[in-house]
Amino acid sequence: MSAVPHEPTRIERFSDVQTLAKADMAAVDALIRHRLASDVVLINQVAEHIIGGGGKRLRPMLHLLAAQAAGYGGRQHVQLAAVIEFIHTSTLLHDDVVDESDLRRGRQTANAVWGNAASVLVGDFLYSRSFQMMVELDSMRVMRILADTTNRIAEGEVLQLLNIGNPDTGEQAYLDVIERKTAVLFAAATRLGAVLADLPAEQEDALARYGLDLGYAFQIADDVLDYASDAGTLGKNIGDDLAEGKPTLPLILAIERSDPAQAAMLKRAIQAGGLDALDDVLAAIRATDALTASRDRAHAYARSARDALAALPAGDARDALAVLADYAVDRTR
Numbered sequence: 001m002s003a004v005p006h007e008p009t010r011i012e013r014f015s016d017v018q019t020l021a022k023a024d025m026a027a028v029d030a031l032i033r034h035r036l037a038s039d040v041v042l043i044n045q046v047a048e049h050i051i052g053g054g055g056k057r058l059r060p061m062l063h064l065l066a067a068q069a070a071g072y073g074g075r076q077h078v079q080l081a082a083v084i085e086f087i088h089t090s091t092l093l094h095d096d097v098v099d100e101s102d103l104r105r106g107r108q109t110a111n112a113v114w115g116n117a118a119s120v121l122v123g124d125f126l127y128s129r130s131f132q133m134m135v136e137l138d139s140m141r142v143m144r145i146l147a148d149t150t151n152r153i154a155e156g157e158v159l160q161l162l163n164i165g166n167p168d169t170g171e172q173a174y175l176d177v178i179e180r181k182t183a184v185l186f187a188a189a190t191r192l193g194a195v196l197a198d199l200p201a202e203q204e205d206a207l208a209r210y211g212l213d214l215g216y217a218f219q220i221a222d223d224v225l226d227y228a229s230d231a232g233t234l235g236k237n238i239g240d241d242l243a244e245g246k247p248t249l250p251l252i253l254a255i256e257r258s259d260p261a262q263a264a265m266l267k268r269a270i271q272a273g274g275l276d277a278l279d280d281v282l283a284a285i286r287a288t289d290a291l292t293a294s295r296d297r298a299h300a301y302a303r304s305a306r307d308a309l310a311a312l313p314a315g316d317a318r319d320a321l322a323v324l325a326d327y328a329v330d331r332t333r
Contacts, residue, residue, distance in 0.1 A: 011319040014327045017061070020320050024064045025057060028081045035082060035129060046110050046122040050089055059189050060085045062214070062324065066193025066207050069309075069317035076137055077196055083146065084189050086130035091153055091181075093123035098161065099244050141195055149188040156180025165245035167267030171252050175216070183215025190214075190321075206311035210321065213308065217301035218328040223248035224294045225331075227285055242281060245273035249294045250285050257288035298329045 011017060018025075036047045060081035067077035093110055095101070097119050102112040111119040127150070134146055160177045163169045190211030194204035226241045227250050241248050247270050255263045262284050269277040285291055305325040312318050 011316055011323055014056075014323065017065070017320040017323050017327075020316055021061050021064050024068075024078060024081070025061060027078045028057070028060050028064070028085070031078060031082045032085060035086075035133060038125070042114070042118060043122055043125050046093075046114055046118055047089075047126065049110050049113065050092060050104075051085075057085060058218075058324070059088050059185055062186060062211065062321075063189040063193055065317050065320050065324070066190040066211070067196050068193075069312050069315065069321060070194045070197035070199050070203070070207065071313070072193065072197035074196065077193065079133055079137060080142070080192055080196070081189075083130045083133045084185065084192075086126045086133070087146070087150060087153075088185060090123040090126035090130070091157075091185075093119045093126070094157070098157065101240070139195075142192060145188055145192060145195070149184050152180045152184045156182075156184075160246070163247060165271050165273060166247060167255070167270040169247040169252065169270075171249065174247065174249055174252055178216060178219040179212070182219040183212045186215035186218070187211035203311050206308045210305045210308040210325075213301045213305035214325055214328055217298045217305060217325065220249055220294060220298040220301065221329045221331075224250060224291055224298065226250075227282065228291055239275050239278045239281075242269060242278060243273060243275050245270055249297065250290045251281070253293050254281075254285045254288045254290040257290060257293075258284060262287075295329070302326060302329045 011020060032051060036044065036051060038044055038047075063081045063084055064077055092104065096104060096109040097111050097116045101109050109119075110122070130146075134143055137143075156177055156179070159173075160181060163173060163177060187208045188211070191204060191208035194207045199207075223241065226248065227238065242251070251266060251270065255266045258266060265277065265280055266284055269281050302325045305328075306322050309318050309321055
């Protein structure tokens with residue numbers, strides 16, 4: 001008897017992915033709000049400000065879909081998805097303090113409203129709450145993965161701090177930062193879906209590779225948008241990374257492709273921070289086609305992420321993960 005072919009996918013756009021994950025995401029949102037509760041009023045205010053501030057909840061969604069693609073049939077994925085969102089949210093609170101940011105997703109950051117001290121301390125609360133919740137699952141494997149992941153994220157924060165204002169930051173140093181700051185949490189989210197389903201090591205590693213490459217694609221695409229977007233579409237102002245002295249991929253590639261005089265101007269702009277040289281920097285990025293080259297890098301990681309999914313059984317959840325790989329580099333889908 002011939003095998004029944006997989007039906008053509010019904011999951012083609014990000015809205016289709018959201019529909020597929022809707023029920024589980026509603027359960028995650030309810031759990032997040034329940035576990036945010038504290039008798040310290042300021043914790044509730046700051047946490048609600050950032051948790052309720054929009055965003056696609058991409059990381060918890062990745063975990064839910066990975067668990068579904070892996071064939072998991074229990075309910076622990078809902079709690080783990082909330083844990084992953086708490087870890088991510090705590091890093092946002094800390095990031096905005098370190099970066100002195102006042103805008104995120106088009107809204108004032110928590111530190112702009114309540115100050116740095118409150119933001120750092122509520123970030124600590126969310127970190128510790130996430131560990132309380134993961135301990136409740138009583139899985140040493142889960143705890144080890146998430147403990148290692150949060151440690152790597154902290155390393156990424158320090159690495160990025162070391163790169164601030166450093167015009168000699170190369171592409172590998174940049175990738176080392178985004179691996180730790182962004183990609184490792186994506187990889188943990190997808191790997192944990194496989195862990196819950198007790199998949200064989202090969203499939204678990206494939207889901208982790210998917211998450212890691214998706215994280216690279218997502219962050220590189222974000223860094224491209226910083227030079228090609230505005231506060232209305234990205235939720236932050238064009239040139240914010242330059243203002244903070246962050247040498248992201250568009251700048252790194254522009255320096256590599258520039259003549260000595262133009263490269264020197266770009267390096268001075270990174271060292272100085274601020275936006276005084278923004279027009280000249282944008283002109284150099286355009287002249288060197290650095291945005292196109294950066295987008296190509298993001299697309300290559302997205303393709304690698306999609307390829308990793310071949311190790312999983314066909315189905316709607318796998319199709320949804322493939323769509324998310326495309327969405328990571330094209331947020332208009």
